[in-house]
Amino acid sequence: MKPGPAGAPPSALLPVAALVAGMVSIQAGASLAKSLFPLVGATGVTALRVGFSALILAAIWRPWRRSATLRDIGAIALYGAALGAMNLLFYLSLRTIPLGIAVAVEFVGPLGLAIAASRRAADFAFIGLAVLGLGLLLPLDGGTALDPAGIALALAAGLCWALYILFGQRAARIDGGLAVSLGMSVAALVTLPFGLVQAGQALLSPAVLALGLAVAVLSSALPYSLEMFALGRLDRQVFSVLMSLEPAVAALCALTLLGERLTALQWLAIGCVVTASAGIAGRSRRHAA
Template sequence: MAGMAGMAGMAGMAGMAGMAGSGLSNQAGAAVGALAFPVLGPVGVVAVRQYVAALVLLAVARPRLRAFTWRQWWPVLLLGGVFGTMNLSLYSAADRIGLGLAVTLEFLGPLTIALAGSRRRLDAGCAVLAGAGVVVLMRPRPSADYAGMALGLAAACCWASYILLNRVVGRRVPGAQGAAAASAVSALAFVPVGVAVAAAHPPTAGAVLCAVTAGVLSSAVPYLADLLTLRHVPAQTFGLFMSVNPVLAALAGWAILGQGLGTAEWAGIAAVVAANAASLATQR
């Protein structure tokens, strides 16, 4: 019994380490990618990230694309479009309002999915708390960038759609083949975009290195880490830990990009994180 308990403890520690590593890698990658914005812009960085994600997922999942039926292809195509749009909206928002606020607004997507259809009073309270946080973040002030905030909310809508489409793809396509095919579709769509960006703004070696690093840290590492983590950690615990990503994004933005936040912004982030965590922690 003691041996089994020890193994369970080791597995739990490995799971926690995997979740922490995944979150830190994801947000640090986004911050490093932002360093290339002056040269490549958000569009160019996202294009490179999509290429890296496709290469990794195709190598891991090895999808049998020729065997896909139209019933499998149409949600995969939609998922690929949403995947690219979500990242483009997020990176464009981060370019305008900072990484911490952009990721916080994006997290309204999964929070909405978690609260949708719920009749619990607690979830209604979570919705009010998250709404209060958004009001604080989007309050009128001279420095407010409403275009950037709108892009963050667009990323939230895309993430909610991404979750719903992933469920459909997961039911119709075995394993990770659907996700790999969707990433390939997104990467193909960004090929002409990448060519246009390179022609208009010749990339430097440093900018390309930052963009590739963003793709590895924000796509390849989190995907593989999450794949291993979910073998040891319940899905609810995993989702609960994911809710701290806005805080990690704000810290990465401060440490790597020098993006400081005021007390009001931290309060808004805390409200959204608390609403997400409370909803997930009390779900059966």
């Protein structure tokens, strides 16, 4: 690889572009999923996304060709249950609150996990900034209120995201391919009953199935592939800080695809969460050793 005129490799922006494209893909998939709510409901969309993702990952990793102990299966089952609950709660929150705000609130899960492992005073300043952002989303002024149930569901999804990270770290030590494919299958088993109860035979409509497959590809298969490409070529700090932009990307995708407009105060709240996440990510990398 030859350096460009300024001394930087000409392909240095390629992994960054891949990561941003992955974030856009995930949030475009979430926007498409939200547009399907009138047809099969939030739980129906969750079942379609997770179910198709499980089929895609099973075809890629072929978990039936791999061996695992009963203890391994237990660890993967916890990982998959957290993954399924995270998706289900997140989509339920989207029924009543905008996508960008739901993603920002959900980010509290991994952010809190990072803080729990930290003992540095500066990190608590970042968590304070995140709390400020969440506070700006609360209807404290008696104005236009966000749905409290939607916020609570997004917070619960964030808690499941933190559990997903903890259980995922354990499961990945067993076998990454086995863990992700079986874990997604467990997630499908968790979400499918809810989808069937709400949507019933509507889930089997050819048009709904086609859109559900598109949601799965946009929200799982494509972005995960792009993220893996970027992760192998970017410094972990750069990767983590860029991933912190996801709430803002979600808000922009929702504005473009769903027409969800946020107030200036809500944009400020998202900015607080993004800044806090980026700050924690940067400091965590510098002190990792």
